[in-house]
Amino acid sequence: MINEVCGVLLAAGEGVxxxxxxxxxxxxxxxxxxxxxLDRGLARFDGLGLPVAVNAAYLKEQIVRHVGDRAHLSVExxxxxxxxxxxxxxxGWIDGRGALVxxxxxYLADPAREPGKDVAVMLDGxxxxxxxxxxxxxxxxxxxxxxxxxxxxxxxxxxxYLLRLEEAKADLVRTVWRPAEAAGDLxxxxxxxxxxxxxxxxxxxxxxxxxxxxxxxxxxxxxxxxPVASSVVGAGARVTAPITRCVVWPGAExxxxxxxxxxxxxxxxxxxxx
Numbered sequence: 001m002i003n004e005v006c007g008v009l010l011a012a013g014e015g016v017x018x019x020x021x022x023x024x025x026x027x028x029x030x031x032x033x034x035x036x037x038l039d040r041g042l043a044r045f046d047g048l049g050l051p052v053a054v055n056a057a058y059l060k061e062q063i064v065r066h067v068g069d070r071a072h073l074s075v076e077x078x079x080x081x082x083x084x085x086x087x088x089x090x091x092g093w094i095d096g097r098g099a100l101v102x103x104x105x106x107y108l109a110d111p112a113r114e115p116g117k118d119v120a121v122m123l124d125g126x127x128x129x130x131x132x133x134x135x136x137x138x139x140x141x142x143x144x145x146x147x148x149x150x151x152x153x154x155x156x157x158x159x160x161y162l163l164r165l166e167e168a169k170a171d172l173v174r175t176v177w178r179p180a181e182a183a184g185d186l187x188x189x190x191x192x193x194x195x196x197x198x199x200x201x202x203x204x205x206x207x208x209x210x211x212x213x214x215x216x217x218x219x220x221x222x223x224x225x226x227p228v229a230s231s232v233v234g235a236g237a238r239v240t241a242p243i244t245r246c247v248v249w250p251g252a253e254x255x256x257x258x259x260x261x262x263x264x265x266x267x268x269x270x271x272x273x274x
């Protein structure tokens with residue numbers, strides 16, 4: 001069945017809630033653990049052995065340049081078409097296959113398994129007729145989701161559902177997931193690892209802290225002359241004041257003490273909370 005499935009990595013969104021970071025860098029290219037989120041997604045599809053397509057719209061030139069020839073590219077010239085419209089635009093490339101669709105801005109991590117192997121259950125035993133969704137339990141006190149489960153970044157969609165999609169702005173919740181749920185076609189697949197959608201500065205910081213483990217993650221050529229705790233520091237960054245629970249992008253500079261803050265070149269420090 002793996003030869004009848006392709007991968008689609010959605011990287012066209014504007015990342016409004018992550019501004020001002022996404023004013024200079026597409027959300028899919030924001031680094032987590034000093035690795036662009038998009039590269040983490042590509043590595044996961046590579047681990048599954050799937051051919052992959054990436055869509056781009058917002059700051060599309062950066063996405064196109066970053067992907068290069070590593071994947072098929074679909075550029076949405078009039079702006080993001082949403083998760084459904086973006087997949088519909090790729091229908092000619094998908095060409096009869098099922099599509100494992102992932103959000104490039106989602107952070108997935110399972111310390112017990114390598115990328116790809118951690119989500120291989122999404123393909124195991126699939127007969128090509130059901131919609132599958134990778135899920136985590138809905139947090140206590142939260143609402144929504146699907147039968148007590150919450151989407152965790154990946155959905156497997158059969159060709160018969162892809163045929164219905166229109167190349168217009170829409171989301172997969174409305175065009176695929178809810179219709180599949182109503183028809184009894186939706187399978188909820190449990191994910192045992194960590195999923196963070198990185199949609200806000202607080203969640204983006206949480207993803208980086210998880211990637212760093214119990215300590216720091218510091219690029220070899222970063223210049224550190226002050227204490228650093230529970231932080232991620234990128235290549236060529238310069239830290240001359242104490243930081244705790246911070247993310248310092250490549251080439252950024254920290255000159256005053258900070259906690260729970262994100263630093264990016266050319267931007268004022270971005271607090272994760274408040």
